[in-house]
Amino acid sequence: MRRAAWLCALLLFCACVFAHGTSRSYLTLSPASSQSAAMVGDWQAAVADLAVAMPLDANQDGRVVWGEVQAQEAAIDALVQANLAFSDSAGPCALRIAPLMIEWHGEQAYVAAPFTLDCRGSPGTLAVDYRFLERLDSSHRLLARLNEAGGTRTAVVTPGVKRDIGTAHASALAEFARYLREGTHHILIGYDHLAFLFALLLPAVLRRSQQQWLPVRRLPQALLETLKIVSAFTVSHSITLAIAALGWWRPPAQAVEVAIALSVAAAAMLNFRPAWQVRGAWLAFGFGFIHGFGFANALSDLGLSRGEVVAPLLGFNLGVELGQLLVVAAVLPLLFLGRQRPAYVSRWLPGASAAIVVAAVYWTCLRWPV
Amino acid sequence: MRAAGAILLIACWAQPLLAAPSRPTDPELELARNLPPYRAVLQERPLDAHAAVAQARALIAEGRRRADIRAFAYAEATLAPLISQAASNADLALTLADIHQYRHDFTGAEVLLDAVIARHRRDAPARLMRAQILLAQGRGAEALRDCLSLVGHEGAAIWSACAAQAYAISGRLSDARRLLDGALRTAPTDERGSAWAAGIMAQLSLQAGDGPAAQVWLRRALATNPDDHVVALDLTDLLIATGHEAEALALLQTRPASDAYLIRKAQALLAVDPVQSTAVQAALRRRFGEADALGDRTHLRERADFELRFGDPRAALSAARENFRSQRELTDLSLVLRAAAAAHDAAGAREALEWLARTRTQDARLQPVLRQLGVAS
Numbered sequence: 001m002r003r004a005a006w007l008c009a010l011l012l013f014c015a016c017v018f019a020h021g022t023s024r025s026y027l028t029l030s031p032a033s034s035q036s037a038a039m040v041g042d043w044q045a046a047v048a049d050l051a052v053a054m055p056l057d058a059n060q061d062g063r064v065v066w067g068e069v070q071a072q073e074a075a076i077d078a079l080v081q082a083n084l085a086f087s088d089s090a091g092p093c094a095l096r097i098a099p100l101m102i103e104w105h106g107e108q109a110y111v112a113a114p115f116t117l118d119c120r121g122s123p124g125t126l127a128v129d130y131r132f133l134e135r136l137d138s139s140h141r142l143l144a145r146l147n148e149a150g151g152t153r154t155a156v157v158t159p160g161v162k163r164d165i166g167t168a169h170a171s172a173l174a175e176f177a178r179y180l181r182e183g184t185h186h187i188l189i190g191y192d193h194l195a196f197l198f199a200l201l202l203p204a205v206l207r208r209s210q211q212q213w214l215p216v217r218r219l220p221q222a223l224l225e226t227l228k229i230v231s232a233f234t235v236s237h238s239i240t241l242a243i244a245a246l247g248w249w250r251p252p253a254q255a256v257e258v259a260i261a262l263s264v265a266a267a268a269m270l271n272f273r274p275a276w277q278v279r280g281a282w283l284a285f286g287f288g289f290i291h292g293f294g295f296a297n298a299l300s301d302l303g304l305s306r307g308e309v310v311a312p313l314l315g316f317n318l319g320v321e322l323g324q325l326l327v328v329a330a331v332l333p334l335l336f337l338g339r340q341r342p343a344y345v346s347r348w349l350p351g352a353s354a355a356i357v358v359a360a361v362y363w364t365c366l367r368w369p370v
Numbered sequence: 371m372r373a374a375g376a377i378l379l380i381a382c383w384a385q386p387l388l389a390a391p392s393r394p395t396d397p398e399l400e401l402a403r404n405l406p407p408y409r410a411v412l413q414e415r416p417l418d419a420h421a422a423v424a425q426a427r428a429l430i431a432e433g434r435r436r437a438d439i440r441a442f443a444y445a446e447a448t449l450a451p452l453i454s455q456a457a458s459n460a461d462l463a464l465t466l467a468d469i470h471q472y473r474h475d476f477t478g479a480e481v482l483l484d485a486v487i488a489r490h491r492r493d494a495p496a497r498l499m500r501a502q503i504l505l506a507q508g509r510g511a512e513a514l515r516d517c518l519s520l521v522g523h524e525g526a527a528i529w530s531a532c533a534a535q536a537y538a539i540s541g542r543l544s545d546a547r548r549l550l551d552g553a554l555r556t557a558p559t560d561e562r563g564s565a566w567a568a569g570i571m572a573q574l575s576l577q578a579g580d581g582p583a584a585q586v587w588l589r590r591a592l593a594t595n596p597d598d599h600v601v602a603l604d605l606t607d608l609l610i611a612t613g614h615e616a617e618a619l620a621l622l623q624t625r626p627a628s629d630a631y632l633i634r635k636a637q638a639l640l641a642v643d644p645v646q647s648t649a650v651q652a653a654l655r656r657r658f659g660e661a662d663a664l665g666d667r668t669h670l671r672e673r674a675d676f677e678l679r680f681g682d683p684r685a686a687l688s689a690a691r692e693n694f695r696s697q698r699e700l701t702d703l704s705l706v707l708r709a710a711a712a713a714h715d716a717a718g719a720r721e722a723l724e725w726l727a728r729t730r731t732q733d734a735r736l737q738p739v740l741r742q743l744g745v746a747s
Contacts, residue, residue: 022666023440042391047402052409052444062405067397101391102401106653107627109401112391136412137443139473141664156664 022139023049025110025132027084027157029165030147032116039117043084044103044110045132049140053133054079066102069111073100080113083132083159088166090121126166134159151178176315179299183319186298187327192260192363193291194327195356199267200229200280201331202349205339213349215339222336225280230324232285238317240292245299245313256293257367263287265360271353295320406432408444419452423461430468435597437626439668442469460486464495467503474668474696476503494523501532508698510540510729525560526553531567538574539700541730547574565594569601577700579734581608599630606634615641629657629672637679651680671697674705683712694722700733711742719743 029041047064050056054075058068069076077097086093098114119126133140142157144165157163187193204225206213216222244250267283299316338344411429416422426445433441446469449462456463463482470479480503486496501516517532530553537546550571554564572587588605591598602625609618615638622638625631632654639647654676661669670693677686687709694706703722710719723745726736 022661022664023443024660024664044391048405049440051402051405052412052440055409057405057409060410062403062407063400064402064405065397066394066399066401069401070397099393101393102399103391106656114391136447137440138446139439139443139666143660143663154663 022141023133023137024141024143025049027128027142027144028147029117029144039119040115041117042101042112042114043080044105044112046105047109047111049133049137050076050079050111052136064109069100069102076100076111076113079132080115083130083134085129085131086117086119087127087129088119088121089125090119093117093119093126122166124166125164127162127164128157129162130157130159132159176311179312179315180319180322182299183295183316183321184323184326185319186295186316187320187323190294190298192264192360193294195359196260196264196267196287196291197233197324197327198331199264199271199353199356200233200284201226201328201335202352203271204229204280204332205335206345206349213345215344219336222332222339226328226332228279228281229284230321230328232281233288233291233324234321236285236288237292237295237320240289241295241299241317242292242313244293244296250296251293253297254367256290256297258364259290260294261360261363261367263290265357265364268353268356268360271349406436406438406441408432408441412444412448416448419455419459419462422448422452423459423465426465430465430472437599437628437631439472442472445469456482457485460490460493460496464499467496467499471499471503471506476507476696479503492519492523494520498524498528498532501536505535505539506697506699508539508703508725508729510536510538514540525563526556527563527567530554531570534574535570538577539729539731541732543574543577543732547571547578550574561594565591565598565601568594569598569604572601572604573700576604576608576735577733581612584608599625599628603630603634606631606638610634610638613641615639629654629669629676633672633676633679651676655681667692671702671705674709678705678709678712683709684715687713687715687718691718691721698725700731703731704733704736704739707736707739707743711739716743 023046025046026044027041029039032038032040047056047069051064054072056068056072057064058071077100080097081095084095086095094117096116096118098116101112101114103110103112128142128144130142132142140159142159144155144157144163146153146155146165155163155165157165203213205216205222207216207221208214216225267287270283295316299312338348341348408429411425411432414421414425416425426448429441429445429448433439433445445465449466449469452459452462453466456466463486467479467482467486470476470482480500483496483500483503486493487500490496497516497519501513504510504513504516514533514536517529517536520529520532523529527550530550534546534550537543537549550567554567554571568587568591572584572591575581575584575587585605585608588601588608591601592605595601602621606618606621609615609621618634618638619642622631622635632650636647636650636654639650658669658673658676661673670689674686674690674693677683677689687706690702690705690709694702703726706722707719707726710716710722723743725731
């Protein structure tokens with residue numbers, strides 16, 4: 001008898017035809033807003049898996065219809081609460097489940113449990129304790145997708161193994177590199193910062209003499225002036241960026257944006273009259289304080305929290321400097337080559353400065369509180 | 371490959387490629403059909419080891435029939451409290467070995483079977499299972515010993531089919547066909563045993579380059595045992611290769627949506643509905659991406675096959691070579707050689723070619739690819 005039973009099984013011996021691979025569920029988490037620690041997300045489990053874990057197929061006809069899921073909605077909510085726990089540095093997070101939904105992954109239906117998550121600690125310390133099918137299917141996994149301002153990360157979670165899924169999970173070096181990229185990206189797409197820098201660089205290849213502009217004779221002179229401008233800007237914006245990022249003081253974002261636009265206009269207007277003996281480096285230093293607060297707002301939008309300041313701050317700031325240097329490297333040679341043409345002083349400098357002023361005034365209007 | 375999988379996972383799954391979740395309004399909306407009775411089986415609380423093994427075997431049988439790997443995990447969970455008894459309970463050890471082999475953990479399966487055979491030298495099920503595991507790894511000579519130990523304990527069709535497989539990967543293809551042909555003509559056996567032997571006869575015919583005979587055997591095997599997935603896959607391949615895509619698609623219609631079947635479906639659809647084929651390929655790519663991200667290495671054969679048919683020959687070669695380290699059936703060998711030829715990388719086939727030369731395995735289907743690789747046949 002034993003032999004016959006085994007033969008039956010062995011003659012179907014085949015290690016090659018898996019249906020849908022191993023069982024898996026999906027978790028998506030996103031910040032509810034950039035201002036709060038609350039998160040929104042959903043957890044999706046295959047109907048076929050839920051039907052093993054709970055009596056979903058009420059009439060046991062081998063089919064599951066939406067009505068049967070609805071009838072078990074409270075039990076499914078309880079199952080989610082029991083098997084999906086989040087915590088962070090401040091302790092357990094509160095999970096509130098919204099009405100269930102259905103999502104199709106190919107031909108497979110998944111029950112989606114949308115939820116909001118209230119955590120009080122740093123997002124960098126978020127951890128998930130996942131238990132679904134823990135005692136039933138050792139190959140089941142949770143595929144977690146975490147949407148952050150800086151991009152999307154994924155993690156594979158094994159039931160019964162608590163897993164850190166906050167940003168602190170990434171290595172400090174990786175975090176530094178990420179913020180470095182973000183800093184560079186911010187300056188390269190930040191048209192107001194670029195306009196400010198351009199307004200300061202336009203006269204960097206000139207010198208003031210008897211109330212008029214004359215071209216500098218040699219490249220080192222232009223380079224020295226540029227270095228002064230960039231260094232002064234770096235020093236001042238680094239100070240305010242750190243003040244805001246460390247949470248010591250932060251002016252209202254809208255006021256900062258208006259002030260940045262006005263600083264661009266002011267820097268460009270000073271190019272019209274060489275008699276106005278304000279050096280570019282001092283301008284950069286002064287207005288740099290305002291731009292620093294602007295950088296801090298951008299950094300904050302990336303999801304920076306109080307627990308993880310140093311590497312992001314350093315990375316972001318160095319990224320900004322790198323972006324500046326790229327702009328300087330691209331623009332300065334052109335300006336230096338064009339400086340001796342009479343049109344540079346008579347048309348290009350005032351023309352470009354005027355264009356910057358117009359743009360800056362437009363930005364000011366756009367940003368002005370209504 | 372794992373990194374590629376992770377990228378695929380992010381690129382495919384992380385994007386909103388599917389409709390967003392919604393709350394249905396129709397309570398009769400069908401979400402799943404033909405669900406396996408796993409829950410009903412699992413709810414029976416086995417009172418002793420014998421009942422627990424029976425429950426695990428029921429789960430495995432259902433999973434095997436449906437090609438559903440989840441059933442093996444449920445069976446494993448059922449047996450988890452009993453693992454310490456495996457040394458003294460042959461049925462328990464065999465069931466655990468079955469679970470190991472299904473996950474391609476051939477070493478784990480062998481350890482369990484070796485222990486059973488050490489205690490009961492004539493344990494036919496253990497010998498037969500070990501022979502199949504050895505064959506899957508291309509270890510023909512060792513498998514042959516287990517197969518021949520079945521003489522007198524199993525029907526001639528069973529031990530002949532087992533031994534014929536071992537002969538076929540040891541340079542004795544003609545002997546293999548003669549032995550099994552004789553047994554199938556003369557020895558009466560039960561229907562399942564006969565169907566299994568017919569399936570192996572079909573594979574030997576394919577190796578000998580006799581497509582028409584193979585097709586007859588495959589149909590005969592499938593008529594008796596529709597649950598034999600190996601036979602169904604071989605028949606589908608044969609139908610596609612001979613331009614009968616519509617019949618192949620009809621055959622696939624009743625099959626589980628496994629990677630291996632879906633690959634054939636995508637291939638057959640190329641001839642009749644290329645747009646649909648592209649959709650199936652996209653679904654497969656998503657699956658492989660997820661499996662890679664999960665570290666699931668049991669799909670390498672299918673991954674190599676997929677890349678070879680629809681993707682990048684170099685990726686196919688990489689997956690095929692990794693797969694060949696654990697699985698060494700003819701399919702696995704063929705994948706390495708064809709991928710190496712497609713990737714113009716003869717060096718990538720070296721290990722497989724050495725194995726081919728050492729075992730003196732014969733397969734007429736390999737001749738064109740061997741010529742491409744510059745190997746004299």
